Amino acid sequence: MRLSGSGKKIISLERRKIRAAYLFILPLIIGIAFFFVPNMVKSFWFSLNEINILGGGNGYSLTFKGIVSYHKALFEDSHFVRYAVESLGKIIVRVPTILIFSLFIASILNQKFRGRIVARTVFFVPVILATGIVGLLNSWDLSYYMGSDAMSDAIGGSQFALSEFLASLDFNETLMEVVTSAASGISSIVNASGLQIFIFLAAFQEVPEALFEAAYVEGCTGWEVFWKITFPMVSPQLAVNAVYTVVDSFTQSNDTLFTYIEELAFSQNQYSTAMAMYIIYLTGLGLIMAVVATALARMIKNGR
């Protein structure tokens, strides 16, 4: 009896599924339609106008100026283009480094060893450190507190010791520079990998242990298990982490470009120019990400 009606049932299920899908994402649709898009358009409109704040709490007035702010940002401002290119360069180096590092650390923290709970908790600290008051207070220190900060002190000291050590081994000078700069970069990489490590770690929890056991019984090496089981299981999270790393590396409270634009907007009263800079930079970044994503998707497709 059930079979005879199944054709009809499938069609209606498909239709119900589409309706359900829209219900599930309804909050986001409202958010996009009533908040995100209108406010982005307004910000874009601000970048095309000159904003004059009227005194006495009367709001502001706009004077249409066209693409003046864009011209100013690209051709007249002596810092923006340089900062933007530096920031993009930084992102290109950091994304793969942080992804590999956090995957590596996550797989170690996922193993059973004594003190694992403590180690995991310590590695969680950078997540808290990343934003809000904790990050803010730490970034203050860099600029004015006592001239030297605990963090840079720690790194600086170890960097000096390292270069002394390498010099005593008759290391080539350029090679020495590479090694020491990588070493001093470790701290910044660790502190930027907090969230990524825990996203990977959570993803590992979804890999059933029986799968590993079966693989080892079949005689797989650790290397094979990693590439054939662990890696495919966490690859969806790889994309999340990649995008987050991009976002995080330019919204950090001590990023040069970000600080510069914020200062223009709120301390120097050049709000339209600041908005234009945001829009130029984010469009560029978005385009680069789209190109990379398409290239990767094509590579994966061809690989299969």
Place this chain on the structure above:
Amino acid sequence: MSKLNKRHLLSGLYSVFRFVLIFGLCYLILKPFVIQFLGACMSVEDLNDITVEKIPKHFSSFHWEKAIAMLDIPVSGTITLTISFFSALIQVMVCALIGYGIARFEFPGKKLITVFVIIIMLVPPQVYHIPQYLQFRYFGLLGIDVNLIDSAWPLLVLSTVGLGLKQGLYIYLARSFFLGLPNDLENAAYIDGASIPKTFFFVILPNARTVLMTIFLFSFCWHWTDTSFTSVYFSKATTLASMVLQGNTGVKETLSSVMVQRAAVLLIVVPLLVLFMFFQKFLVQSISRSGLAN
């Protein structure tokens, strides 16, 4: 036999390597905090003494007392806890719905929505901060402009529509997780005659515990320390973070005042670490559970 020995040796070497690596990295992470902690433990005379560098000569609870007084923990702690807990709860629920909707259904406009999620993640809130502020300042409700600033409404509304603090990330995270679930899970439920909502609540959500807990944890922690979001839309709420930011330390000297703020930040972070300890216990438990389930 010799092969076994070699294996033993290798795993021993690996353990040593792992210990050195993890220990070294933990040292890197914790060192600034230890220095801050020691700094906050210094007495005022130690701060002015050039010979005292990192380890205080005279331990003193002066800065800690001032920090506790500044934070006004009973009041601001309750406010922070309420805001963080409910924001995180709403964000988890909304992200689960949206993430599931995007990941598991085929519908017209799916690609567009996915692109929007990435854009929301990518665009720093500072870009649309002012228009958004104005929108809540003059919120059009049935033709009347209502001022929603300085109430819990902006936080509530933004979290509900997926635009809360770092929510793009959570939506994307939930989506990625749901993409990886096996199709059999739902198909079996549908064949058994379960409706779509029923399947979602009783089959999918119990399987998504790890990712939901992760989102809750991140969201809670970031709301807890947040200074950019809450303080703008709900500036009357005296959260712990805003108390530190205002910096009414009651100490005149700059250096000493900074030490009070540092001590306060360390105090704020402690509950989050305790929360994480519980979460981490859950991480371990869920391994055995998912092992059983499969």
